[in-house]
Amino acid sequence: MQTPLRSFNWPHLLLLLALWPYAALTAATGWSADAVLGAGTLGALLWLMLWERRLPQRQQWQAQPAELARDGAFLGINAVADALAGALLMGLAIYWASFLAEPGWAADLPPLLALPLAIALGELGPFALHRLAHRRPWLWRIHELHHRPAKLNAANSVLAHPINVIWNKLARVLPWLLLGFEPQVLLWAALFIQVQGIAVHANIRGSLGALDLLIGSAELHRWHHSVIEGEAQNYGTAIPLWDQVFGSYIRRPGKEPALLGLYEPSDDPSAIPAA
Ligand SMILES: [Zn+2]
Structure with a gap:
């Protein structure tokens, strides 16, 4: 396999920078x-799909019409799953509100501290379940759908079992509700995580340079879809923090796995192979 030329993934960076004026515009x-x-997620998806045509990491990873139809169906199905999880969380929030008289602890934090904290906490539960799903056969049966394609692109980032979508949302939002963050902080944490979930799957060449020590990138996440179990690390999507803390962070600038797709997980994964 030929190592692609090293370049900067500026469509990804511009997308993240655009969240700031988007926040100001929609608030105003x-x-x-x-x-x-909804509009932020769809806008991000379309933006990344546009740049996949112009700057693909691999030409053969472009989404074909039948795959786009499949991914479109999953987008709809998983929007329903997400709404169901949201309704359940709303019910819980109303129940808690009946005995939580005071605003939550996190509501007092300044927004510039609350936002990164909400993102980090929002990633912790899904990260833990994701790691578990790669080790427990009964969870892998649900999660493996997301690993079936032998290619990665923005469209197939939505290919996931609805139960997987529900457990991710519950694990993300329950700690947020319990700590009582401001709704605006949660909105921006949720949008950042959602946009990152698409961007790290995008078939766009280039890296984020040293930024991927702080935020998730496609270059990092492609390792997670390797067919080699020891390489299939980087369980986090929005940020690599929990992979760095728990020893599953792989960073190999300019390199990528040879093959993407399914593997047969073991209970005791082998050590991460050398780069
Ligand atoms: Zn996975």
């Missing part, structure tokens, strides 16, 4: 949280 015009999340 009074958009609902659902509208901000």
Whole structure:
């Protein structure tokens, strides 16, 4: 396999930078949280799909029409799964509100501290379940759907079992509710995580340079989809923090796995092979 030329993944970086003016615009015009999340996610998906055509990491990873139809169906199915999880969380929030008289602890934090904290906490539960799903056959049966394609692109980032979507949302949002973050902080943490979930799967060449020590990148996440179990690390998507803390962070600038797709997980994965 030929190592691709090293370049900077600026469509990904521009997308993240655009979240700031998008926040200002939607706040000024009074958009609902659902509208901000929905339009932001779809806008990010379309932006990344556009750049996949112009700057593909691998030409053969481009989404074909039948795959786009499949991914579109999963986008719809998983929007329903996400809404079901949201309804369940709303019920829990109302139940808690009946005996939680004081605002939550996190509501007092300044936004510039609350936002990174909400992102880090929002990633911890899904990260732990994701690692477990690669080790427990009964969870792998649900999660493996996401690993079936032998290619990665923005469209197939949504290919996941609805139960997988529900457990991710519950694990992400329950700690947020318990700690009582401001709704605006949660909205931006959720949008960042959602946009990152698409961007790290995008078939766009280049890296984020040293930034991927702080935020997730496609170059990092491709290792997670390797067919070699020891390489299939980097369980986090939005940020690599928990991989760095728990020893599953792989960073090999300019390199990528030879093959993507399914593998047969063992209970005791082998050590991470040398680069
Ligand atoms: Zn996985």
